[in-house]
Amino acid sequence: MSPTHKVYIAxxxxxxxxxxxxxxxxxxxxxxxxxxxxxMAENDLDPTGATPFEFGCQISAAxxxxxxxxxxxxxxxxxxxxxxxxxxxxxxxxFMIALGKPVFGYTNISKLYYDRLLEDYYGGKAEKDxxxxxxxxxxxxxxxxxxxxxxxxxGGIAAIGGRLVRRDVAPGRMLTDLGGYQECLKLARxxxxxx
Amino acid sequence: MSPTHKVYIAxxxxxxxxxxxxxxxxxxxxxxxxxxxxxMAENDLDPTGATPFEFGCQISAAxxxxxxxxxxxxxxxxxxxxxxxxxxxxxxxxFMIALGKPVFGYTNISKLYYDRLLEDYYGGKAEKDxxxxxxxxxxxxxxxxxxxxxxxxxGGIAAIGGRLVRRDVAPGRMLTDLGGYQECLKLARxxxxxx
Numbered sequence: 001m002s003p004t005h006k007v008y009i010a011x012x013x014x015x016x017x018x019x020x021x022x023x024x025x026x027x028x029x030x031x032x033x034x035x036x037x038x039x040m041a042e043n044d045l046d047p048t049g050a051t052p053f054e055f056g057c058q059i060s061a062a063x064x065x066x067x068x069x070x071x072x073x074x075x076x077x078x079x080x081x082x083x084x085x086x087x088x089x090x091x092x093x094x095f096m097i098a099l100g101k102p103v104f105g106y107t108n109i110s111k112l113y114y115d116r117l118l119e120d121y122y123g124g125k126a127e128k129d130x131x132x133x134x135x136x137x138x139x140x141x142x143x144x145x146x147x148x149x150x151x152x153x154x155g156g157i158a159a160i161g162g163r164l165v166r167r168d169v170a171p172g173r174m175l176t177d178l179g180g181y182q183e184c185l186k187l188a189r190x191x192x193x194x195x
Numbered sequence: 196m197s198p199t200h201k202v203y204i205a206x207x208x209x210x211x212x213x214x215x216x217x218x219x220x221x222x223x224x225x226x227x228x229x230x231x232x233x234x235m236a237e238n239d240l241d242p243t244g245a246t247p248f249e250f251g252c253q254i255s256a257a258x259x260x261x262x263x264x265x266x267x268x269x270x271x272x273x274x275x276x277x278x279x280x281x282x283x284x285x286x287x288x289x290f291m292i293a294l295g296k297p298v299f300g301y302t303n304i305s306k307l308y309y310d311r312l313l314e315d316y317y318g319g320k321a322e323k324d325x326x327x328x329x330x331x332x333x334x335x336x337x338x339x340x341x342x343x344x345x346x347x348x349x350g351g352i353a354a355i356g357g358r359l360v361r362r363d364v365a366p367g368r369m370l371t372d373l374g375g376y377q378e379c380l381k382l383a384r385x386x387x388x389x390x
Contacts, residue, residue, distance in 0.1 A: 016334065016335065017324070017330065017335075019336075052339055052340045055340065056341075056346035056349060056350055057349070060347050060349070060351055060354065064292075064351065064354070081279070082278060084276070084277070091345070095293040097259075097290065098290040098293035099293050121276065129212070135212065141209070141211075143210070144247055145250065146247050146251075149282060150281070151251035151283070152283045154248070154252070154255070156255055158252055159259070
């Protein structure tokens with residue numbers, strides 16, 4: 001199948017020990033479904049003489065350029081170093097939705113945000129305040145919208161015509177399993193075939 | 196001073212026990228600097244008969260509408276329930292920057308992302324891999340760009356002509372201190388006065 005559209009592949013893979021391989025595999029899987037994966041241009045990054053801050057800005061600028069060029073986004077929203085999705089990926093989901101581009105997200109844990117917050121973050125300890133709002137011991141609201149993460153994600157992805165796929169994976173494969181990613185590719189294929 | 200521009204006030208205040216007061220005060224402070232704070236329209240939310248998920252989508256849609264109407268954003272990027280900024284706020288920062296609107300961010304901890312990750316998240320335990328990349332015990336890269344958070348934030352905010360203010364605040368005031376917010380208002384005032 002000849003590629004028809006360009007996908008921006010968002011997620012915390014870059015931080016993984018096998019991040020390079022993961023990104024290569026994700027790119028190959030995208031091509032197999034008929035999508036060009038976004039890639040950096042040769043002159044996007046030039047660390048020579050750049051401070052670490054400046055080099056970070058080069059990566060940021062390259063990512064923003066790739067997002068503007070892409071037709072849609074597939075985001076790995078699996079919780080990363082905490083209770084929620086990687087914040088860099090979150091920035092990119094908002095960025096793409098603002099541009100009106102469909103976002104498909106996946107998470108490798110089926111447990112909803114409310115349950116993760118209540119059970120995993122607050123250890124099951126929470127109380128309702130005078131207004132009936134459930135709060136943790138730190139006083140912060142434990143919101144319950146039956147959603148995968150903060151409501152901006154589930155809400156924004158639904159409104160833009162994308163999908164948020166959640167599933168459980170084998171232990172130890174939380175950040176690497178690509179079943180949800182494959183499902184997002186198929187959903188995107190269906191969307192673009194319909195258009 | 197008659198208000199000149201509209202500001203989208205992003206941050207996790209809604210989850211605080213005194214969230215309503217905090218948002219009111221932030222709105223008053225914006226007005227005092229000559230900015231209209233974004234507010235929900237009366238018909239934005241209608242919980243009657245809506246499922247929790249649907250109600251969450253209503254809030255998401257209202258926030259996206261307010262962002263599209265606003266001229267710029269001030270975001271509270273203080274770490275929230277973990278090592279990084281609130282993911283909902285992060286989505287909004289990316290959203291506004293994609294629309295070409297200036298974002299000013301503040302964080303109530305001066306400690307940089309690298310130091311928070313290494314010391315607070317990994318307890319100081321990290322090792323360099325064969326390529327010289329510093330990694331925590333979980334194998335994940337500990338990136339060091341001299342930045343406040345994930346590079347998409349520092350990079351995107353710098354490129355759009357905004358600023359990222361960091362400062363330390365009195366104990367217990369991490370999520371409520373508004374000194375950084377006030378500084379962002381002044382920086383925004385300078386930017387719009389120059390235009």
